[in-house]
Structure formats: structure tokens, C-alpha cells
Amino acid sequence: MSILVIAEHDNVNLKGATLNTVAAAKEIGSDITLLVAGSDTSSVISEAQQLNGITKVLSCDNDLYKNSLAEELSNLVVSLASSFSYILAPATTFGKNLLPRISAKLDVQQISDIISIESEDTFKRPIYAGSCIATVKSNDTVKLITVRSTAFDPVANDNSDVPVEPVDASTSANISEFVSEELAKSDRPELTSANIVISGGRGMQSGDNFHLLDSIADKLGAAVGASRAAVDAGFVPNDYQVGQTGKIVAPDLYIAVGISGAIQHLAGMKDSKVIVAINKDEDAPIFQVSDYGLVSDLFDALPELDSKL
Amino acid sequence: MKILVPLKRVVDYNVKVRPLPDNTNVDLNNVKMSVNPFCEIALEEAVRIKEAGNAEEVIAITVGKSESQEQLRTALALGADRAILVETESLLEPLAIAKVISKVVEEEKPDLIILGKQAIDGDNNQTGQMLGALLDYPQATNASEVILDDSSVTVTREIDGGLQTLKLNKPAIVTTDLRLNEPRYASLPNIMKAKKKELTIKNISELGVDVEPRTELLSVELPPSRDAGIIVESVDELVDKLKNEAKVIG
Numbered sequence: 001m002s003i004l005v006i007a008e009h010d011n012v013n014l015k016g017a018t019l020n021t022v023a024a025a026k027e028i029g030s031d032i033t034l035l036v037a038g039s040d041t042s043s044v045i046s047e048a049q050q051l052n053g054i055t056k057v058l059s060c061d062n063d064l065y066k067n068s069l070a071e072e073l074s075n076l077v078v079s080l081a082s083s084f085s086y087i088l089a090p091a092t093t094f095g096k097n098l099l100p101r102i103s104a105k106l107d108v109q110q111i112s113d114i115i116s117i118e119s120e121d122t123f124k125r126p127i128y129a130g131s132c133i134a135t136v137k138s139n140d141t142v143k144l145i146t147v148r149s150t151a152f153d154p155v156a157n158d159n160s161d162v163p164v165e166p167v168d169a170s171t172s173a174n175i176s177e178f179v180s181e182e183l184a185k186s187d188r189p190e191l192t193s194a195n196i197v198i199s200g201g202r203g204m205q206s207g208d209n210f211h212l213l214d215s216i217a218d219k220l221g222a223a224v225g226a227s228r229a230a231v232d233a234g235f236v237p238n239d240y241q242v243g244q245t246g247k248i249v250a251p252d253l254y255i256a257v258g259i260s261g262a263i264q265h266l267a268g269m270k271d272s273k274v275i276v277a278i279n280k281d282e283d284a285p286i287f288q289v290s291d292y293g294l295v296s297d298l299f300d301a302l303p304e305l306d307s308k309l
Numbered sequence: 310m311k312i313l314v315p316l317k318r319v320v321d322y323n324v325k326v327r328p329l330p331d332n333t334n335v336d337l338n339n340v341k342m343s344v345n346p347f348c349e350i351a352l353e354e355a356v357r358i359k360e361a362g363n364a365e366e367v368i369a370i371t372v373g374k375s376e377s378q379e380q381l382r383t384a385l386a387l388g389a390d391r392a393i394l395v396e397t398e399s400l401l402e403p404l405a406i407a408k409v410i411s412k413v414v415e416e417e418k419p420d421l422i423i424l425g426k427q428a429i430d431g432d433n434n435q436t437g438q439m440l441g442a443l444l445d446y447p448q449a450t451n452a453s454e455v456i457l458d459d460s461s462v463t464v465t466r467e468i469d470g471g472l473q474t475l476k477l478n479k480p481a482i483v484t485t486d487l488r489l490n491e492p493r494y495a496s497l498p499n500i501m502k503a504k505k506k507e508l509t510i511k512n513i514s515e516l517g518v519d520v521e522p523r524t525e526l527l528s529v530e531l532p533p534s535r536d537a538g539i540i541v542e543s544v545d546e547l548v549d550k551l552k553n554e555a556k557v558i559g
């Protein structure tokens with residue numbers, strides 16, 4: 001049962017979700033290969049070699065893979081696929097973009113966004129914005145799976161120098177090209193791996209008012225998130241969105257401020273350990289999932305909370 | 310230019326879906342069905358491209374039961390020129406749906422295919438990418454902006470780290486994210502006009518595609534529920550609870 005995990009990285013560092021995906025792979029079997037495809041990836045390769053549980057790193061260092069274009073990466077993975085019975089990728093925008101393209105080329109029905117492994121062919125995954133959990137059995141001989149990071153604890157970096165094997169690039173599909181990228185820069189922890197997340201919703205009223213959250217986030221070492229309504233209104237950029245169609249988070253503490261608690265938002269945060277809701281409407285559905293609710297105007301509560309931390 | 314918009318009939322996003330009492334599937338008895346929200350955004354984008362004079366025809370297609378004609382009529386009322394239903398009684402998996410649509414693409418030869426990034430029932434996020442693979446067309450998923458020129462399409466995508474812009478050769482596949490546009494509502498005159506627009510029904514067997522399921526749904530359950538929490542009276546009490554009871558802040 002050989003397993004291929006496709007690493008997500010930015011040519012400098014591995015992305016955290018790769019570590020959760022390897023953790024899921026370890027629950028399936030022990031013969032785990034990590035594919036690092038990119039350009040000038042030496043620092044990624046050395047990180048990869050330390051990952052607990054993996055037996056080999058495949059390295060494909062070529063400009064073609066610099067920007068993770070799905071058209072190019074899928075051809076590469078398809079060329080390597082015959083040696084593996086499982087191919088896993090994180091259920092991030094990277095993995096969601098790439099893996100179905102590989103699945104269709106291999107004529108496999110992918111299983112998306114798994115949250116548990118029941119047996120070698122049976123998995124649990126949320127459906128309908130997490131309103132229900134489906135148990136699904138795959139009858140394909142090869143299994144292609146994306147893994148929800150929050151459901152698997154990341155593996156440690158305690159392996160020593162796993163062997164690296166170079167692999168050849170595939171011929172270029174040459175049908176798409178990278179133009180540009182605008183990546184958010186922040187000194188705060190990443191939303192999906194932070195221990196504490198504080199999110200604002202439509203109740204924040206403006207982007208400027210998010211400084212009320214920023215200041216608390218800085219004191220707590222927290223990441224800042226948002227509801228769809230806050231992103232749609234232009235208060236904060238798209239990469240803040242938590243929910244069914246945004247990011248899935250499960251921190252130790254999630255503080256929802258001025259967020260009503262629509263099912264699509266809950267889908268992204270209801271597995272957090274402790275949930276706090278601050279909302280002026282005592283009937284807001286967010287209070288049904290919160291451990292501690294504070295019925296208050298956020299413009300009173302946030303400055304006070306800030307001063308008491 | 311011709312644009313194909315594959316769309317899906319799904320449970321309305323306001324419905325709270327529950328498992329059947331025997332846990333064999335979700336309970337869809339008497340629930341409101343709608344066009345998947347992401348597919349509405351896809352259709353809106355196609356219609357706007359046509360209205361801007363950059364496309365001649367917008368075709369809506371769905372693969373599903375006879376009832377899906379309702380959603381195709383909605384699409385026609387929202388501006389699609391004609392519609393195709395590939396009729397099947399079975400609930401198909403994304404791979405099978407992508408195979409069926411790829412057959413129709415071979416017949417219709419659209420220059421651009423715009424679909425939703427995911428359907429809010431299965432939340433799979435697969436069909437567009439699979440269609441790209443089957444046709445060897447380039448793809449841009451999670452689009453928040455689409456700009457066309459003669460031979461290519463430039464798409465800005467919402468990715469985890471921010472935004473990414475790609476340029477794709479046509480024919481190309483675009484899947485839509487929430488902020489690409491705000492779909493219009495169908496006006497009464499347009500709903501009336503839609504009744505006269507062409508809606509072709511093909512039986513899935515005509516296409517000769519293998520749509521046998523590859524997976525089995527073993528059970529559907531509710532997620533673990535959270536214990537009801539408490540309402541604190543003040544910020545002081547909140548800070549105290551977080552420090553001394555939940556122990557999540559220092």
C-alpha cells in the first residue's frame with residue numbers, strides 16, 4: 001500500500017497543511033512518499049526530509065512547477081501514479097485545484113475533504129456545509145483523497161534525512177500561464193494553524209473598525225478572520241473568510257464578533273475547542289454553538305476586552 | 310463566441326439538511342430545490358459577457374432528473390439562450406457528470422465553459438477541474454474576475470494566500486467564487502419569455518458514457534453536537550472564564 005502525498009509549498013517553505021496530510025497518510029499505511037515539485041526547492045526538500053512518517057522524498061525541480069499550475073502538475077503526478085495505491089493532497093485551494101484534474105486523468109472518483117479514515121477504503125467527510133457527515137466507501141483500485149487539515153494533527157519534524165530521489169519533469173501542457181500573485185502579508189499566525197482566531201462580521205461596520213480586533217489579536221497572538229458578509233462588503237480581503245467556501249479552522253479559541261452564525265459560517269469554525277460569541281442580538285444563532293456568549297454592543301465590549309487582557 | 314454553463318439543481322442554501330431516520334442518506338422529502346448558488350454566479354458571468362458584446366450564445370446544461378427542467382427554465386429566464394437536459398434517474402458522481410458534459414462539449418464546441426466551484430450539496434469541488442482534464446482544456450478555479458480577449462482569458466482567482474492571476478488559452482474552463490458578481494433576479498417578462506426558449510432533452514444512454522458509480526454511501530449522520538454554553542454577564546466574567554475555566558488564554 002504505497003501512498004503518495006503531494007506537498008504544498010511556496011518554493012521556500014512547506015505549507016502547514018502538508019503535515020496534516022502526511023498524518024492522514026500514516027493512518028492508512030507506512031510506505032509514504034512525499035512529492036515536492038517546484039523551482040529551486042532545496043529549502044523545502046530539507047524540511048520535507050524531517051517529516052515524521054515518510055520514507056522517501058521525490059523531487060522534481062523545474063521552472064514548469066514554480067507556480068503550481070494544475071495543468072502542469074497533474075501531468076507530472078499522472079506520470080508517477082502507477083507506483084501508488086493512494087494519492088493524497090491537502091484540501092486547501094492548492095489541493096482542491098489540482099487533485100480532481102489528476103483523478104479524472106486516472107479515471108478515479110476522488111473523495112474530497114475527508115475528516116476520518118475508517119478503513120483502507122472507507123472515509124468520513126462533511127456534506128451540506130457540515131450539516132451531515134457521510135461515510136463513503138471507494139471502490140476504485142487507486143484512491144485519490146483530499147484531507148481536511150483540522151481533522152488530523154500535524155506530524156512532527158523529527159525524521160532524519162529521508163532519501164531524496166529526483167524525478168524528470170513531464171512535457172509541458174503549455175495551455176496556461178502564471179501572470180501575477182498578490183499575497184497577503186501579515187506578522188500574525190496563519191488563520192488555519194493559529195491557536196486563537198478572532199473573527200469579525202457585518203456587525204464590524206467597516207474595515208477601519210477591524211483595528212479593534214487587530215489590537216486584541218496582537219495581545220493574544222491570534223489570527224484575524226471574517227465572515228463572508230465582511231469580505232463581500234470589502235472590510236477585509238478574501239483570504240480572511242472562514243466557512244463552507246472559505247477556510248476551515250479549529251483553534252483552541254475562536255472569538256466571533258458581530259457574526260450571526262449562519263450555517264455556512266459555522267461550517268468553517270464549529271470544531272474549534274472553545275467558542276466565544278460577542279453579539280448584541282441575544283437570539284443570534286451563534287450563541288447556540290458558543291461556550292461563552294456575551295450579549296453586548298461590540299463597540300463597547302471590544303475596547304473593554306482589549307484593556308483587560 | 311459560445312459559452313457553456315453547466316449547472317446543478319440542489320437543496321436551497323437556506324434549508325437545514327438532516328439525515329433520514331435510517332441514516333441511509335439525507336432527507337430531501339419536501340425540501341425547496343434551487344439552482345446551486347455558485348452556478349447562478351457562473352450563469353450571470355456568461356450573460357454579462359454576452360451583454361458586453363463578447364459572446365453570441367449562452368447555453369445552460371444540467372445532468373439530472375426530469376425535475377431539473379425547473380432550474381434550466383430559471384437559467385433561461387436569467388438570460389441563457391437555450392438549455393440542454395441530459396436526463397438520468399440516478400444521482401451521478403462528479404467524474405460521471407464531467408464525462409457526460411465533455412461529450413456535449415464535443416458536440417457544441419464552446420469557447421468558454423463557466424461553472425460553479427462547488428455544489429453546496431456534496432461540497433466536492435471537482436467537476437470543473439475534471440472536465441478540464443478530460444478535455445485537456447486549461448482551468449482557472451475560484452474566479453473573482455474574468456477578462457476576455459481574442460485567444461485567451463485572464464482570470465483572477467481567490468486562493469488561500471490572497472489572489473492569483475492566470476492567463477488561459479481558449480477554449481478554457483473557469484469555476485466561480487462568491488465575489489465574481491452578484492446574480493440578478495429573473496423578471497416576470499423574462500420568466501414568461503423563458504417558457505418559449507429551446508430546452509432539449511437527451512437521455513443519458515444516447516451519450517454512451519460509463520456512469521457507473523465508483524463509491525458507495527454507507528451512512529449519513531449528524532455531526533457531533535456541541536454542549537450548550539453559558540451567557541456571561543460582563544467582559545470581566547468572560548476574561549475570568551477564558552483564563553481560569555477554559556484555560557485558553559494566559
Ligand SMILES: Cc1cc2nc3c(=O)[nH]c(=O)nc-3n(C[C@H](O)[C@H](O)[C@H](O)COP(=O)(O)OP(=O)(O)OC[C@H]3O[C@@H](n4cnc5c(N)ncnc54)[C@H](O)[C@@H]3O)c2cc1C
Pocket residue numbers: 200201202203204226227228229230241242243244245246247257258259260261262263264265268278279280281284296297298299322346347429
Ligand atoms: C453558497 C454560499 C456560501 C457561503 N459561504 C460562506 C462562508 O464560507 N463563510 C461565511 O461566513 N458565510 C458564507 N455564506 C454567507 C452566510 O450565509 C451568511 O450570509 C454570512 O455568514 C453572514 O455574515 P455575518 O454573520 O457577518 O452577517 P449577518 O448575518 O448580517 O450578521 C451580523 C451580526 O452582527 C450583529 N451585530 C450588528 N451590529 C452589532 C454591534 N454593534 N455589536 C454586536 N453585534 C452586532 C448582528 O446582531 C448580527 O447577528 C455563504 C452563503 C452562500 C449562499
